[in-house]
Amino acid sequence: MFISPMLLHKSDHPFDDESYITELKLDGIRIIWTKFNDRVRIYTRHNNEVTSVYRELTNLDLPNGTVLDGEIVVSDKNGKPDFEACMERFKSIKAPYDIQYCIFDVIQYNGEKLTSLPLLKRKELLEEIIPSDHPNIATVKWIQGNGCAYFDLVKQNDLEGIVLKKINNSPYEIGKRSHSWLKVINYQYENCYITNLRKDKFGLILSFLDGKPAGLMEFMPPDERKKLYSMCKVHSENEKFKSVEPIKCRVKYRNLTKKGKLRIPSFVEWL
Secondary structure (H helix, E strand, C coil): CCCCEEEEEECCCHHHHHHHEEEECCCCCEEEEEEECEEEEEEECCCCEEECCCCCHHCCCCCCEEEEEEHHHHHCCCCCHHHHHHHHHHHHHCCCCCEEEEEEECCCEEEEECCCCCCCHHHHHHHCCCCCCCCCCCEEEEEECHHHHHHHHHHHHHCCCCEEEEECCCCCCCCCCCEEEEECCEEEEEEEEEEEECCCCEEEEEEEEECCCCEEEEEHHHHHHHHHHHHHEEEEEEEEEEEEEEEEEEEECCEECCCEEEEEEEEEEEC
């Protein structure tokens, strides 16, 4: 039985507040683990069943009527989450990567719905029911408050970000994007040129200032798109793209891919 997970809102900055806990934001694939009628089924947050992809998670000995929420992560040689490797493993069980299911919440246990329980009670239960010796499963650790210091450590180690979760009056809100859970992304910034406009749907080809390809940008506020179209000077086109005179802008992105391109770039400002 699939249960749609609780989603996060964004916060532009970390903050220190003892009424929140702070967790590492894991750079992987959100997974809902379920067991009903003695059968484990595993789903992505979009309700795609992927049990056969993650067979190593089907032997977790928990009672029927259990639903867990967490993130599949693949770590690199330095122990940092490697999103590209995680996607390779998602696409093929033959990919040579070990997975870790990092569990941060329990939605249901032994047939009892736990969504109305306080956050810390759900965390305590997780520590009780999740075995510490499973090679592919772990619980996500947290601290109370200290969001700013935690985020500084994240930046120092080039990790994805943090999640701040409200302690009190914080039920698990199924299928909702809640302000009780806030993500703060450790964005990187780069100055680039826009060189091409995609025709079929909005998308901009970027290049670094040295001319090397920087990737595709699909995120730009509507008002900035209008400005873009007003300043574009098209000098050639083909079936898919319009080539324009380079327009300089600043973008933010998650990290560089292994091919040296920007991952999920989005517009910040014109330069």
